[in-house]
Amino acid sequence: MHHSMSAPGTLASEARRDDDRKFHSQPFIHPGQVTHPRLIDVSTSQVTEELRISVPRGSNVGRVLHGVIDDYGLRAGCGRIVGGFCQKVQYHVMTRASEGVKPYIYGPPIVVTGVSMLIGAAITVGHKYDRTRILHCHGGFVDETGKAHGGHIILDQSYAGCDGLTVRLCLFDGVDLLVTPDIETTFDLLKPVIKS
Secondary structure, three states, rough: OOOOOOOOOHHHHOOOOOOOHHHHOOOOOOOOOOOOOOOOOOOOOOEEEEEEEEEEOOOOOOHHHHHHHHOOOOOEEEEEEEEEEEEEEEEEEEEOOOOOOOEEEEEOEEEEEEEEEEEEEEEEEEOOOOEEEEEEEEEEEEEEOEEEEEEEEEEHHOOOOOOOOOEEEEOOOOEHHHHHHHHOOEEEEEEEEEEE
């Protein structure tokens, strides 16, 4: 039998933000020419590698992940940080641009020190055209005061805490994710391409 501790009217699905109306009444239109298709389907018959990586306490998260992935060559992939704590997290959130073509840009870095508990994070492993690897991560966490944070986590500037972090990655061959300019959004996006 399921019991709920929520009082009527306090369910998350019923919660509303004060500014909900402005988001729903003003649809966002990207500044560039509309492109189709927005979803790109690429497949390969190559083998994937499933990895479980432990990031020890005090370790730079990005450095550990790069070190492990280096052993698998030029591979793209995706995964999650499935649990753990950080002692320092650096992240960015999007802010309205005051000039230029892009309507939004990454704001200044936000640095949170002290013990933070990870809620969840998704990682995409891709490359620039010069073959430099990038680790793109969006995630959320709660700091030691109970305040929730979330955004674009910079793994190369973040450090594991307490018992460390656990990361699950799926690396695939035959397909790469390349940083590619997108004319509709004006952002550089990770685009799947067949590796030659």
